[in-house]
Amino acid sequence: MSDAAGELRWPHTLKNVIYSTSSFVFEFLFPALIALIVAQLIGYLIADKSKLSWLLQHSRYILYVFAVLVIGKAILQYYFWQSIIFEGRGDGGILFIQPLVVPVAAKVLIIIALAQALRRVMPVIEESKTLV
Numbered sequence: 853m854s855d856a857a858g859e860l861r862w863p864h865t866l867k868n869v870i871y872s873t874s875s876f877v878f879e880f881l882f883p884a885l886i887a888l889i890v891a892q893l894i895g896y897l898i899a900d901k902s903k904l905s906w907l908l909q910h911s912r913y914i915l916y917v918f919a920v921l922v923i924g925k926a927i928l929q930y931y932f933w934q935s936i937i938f939e940g941r942g943d944g945g946i947l948f949i950q951p952l953v954v955p956v957a958a959k960v961l962i963i964i965a966l967a968q969a970l971r972r973v974m975p976v977i978e979e980s981k982t983l984v
Contacts (some may be wrong), residue, residue, distance in 0.1 A: 878925060882918050886966070889914070893970070902981045904974075915967035919960045926956040 889911045896908060907914075930952055 875926060878922070882921075884912060886918075886963075889970075897977065902978075908974075912967045912971050915963050915970070919963040919967075922956060922963070923961055926952055966976070 892905050892908045893911075896904065930949065965977060
């Protein structure tokens with residue numbers, strides 16, 4: 853950016869882009885995708901059509917990828933805090949493990965449980981649709 857006083861520099865542009873992109877993906881995109889999968893599952897249960905949508909067919913894999921990405925984000929976030937805040941020193945780094953691990957573990961377990969439930973329920977639903 854430039855103005856009358858000269859060029860204005862913003863040194864943290866890359867960090868802000870990475871933060872905003874990861875926030876958008878993990879806080880809006882993936883939860884919206886999960887809501888869309890659940891909505892399509894409900895629609896499939898209620899409707900008379902016997903064909904699964906592409907999203908519902910591949911929902912397990914999408915959920916597994918989301919779980920892996922959540923774990924990866926937590927690892928990168930820990931290393932970011934460790935290197936930036938504590939400058940690579942070991943002191944205080946352990947303080948960030950527990951508040952980071954417990955919510956991430958809960959989120960990953962919920963996502964994997966949803967994927968497993970879909971894996972087990974979808975064949976039963978498909979078979980009952982063909983019998984009717």
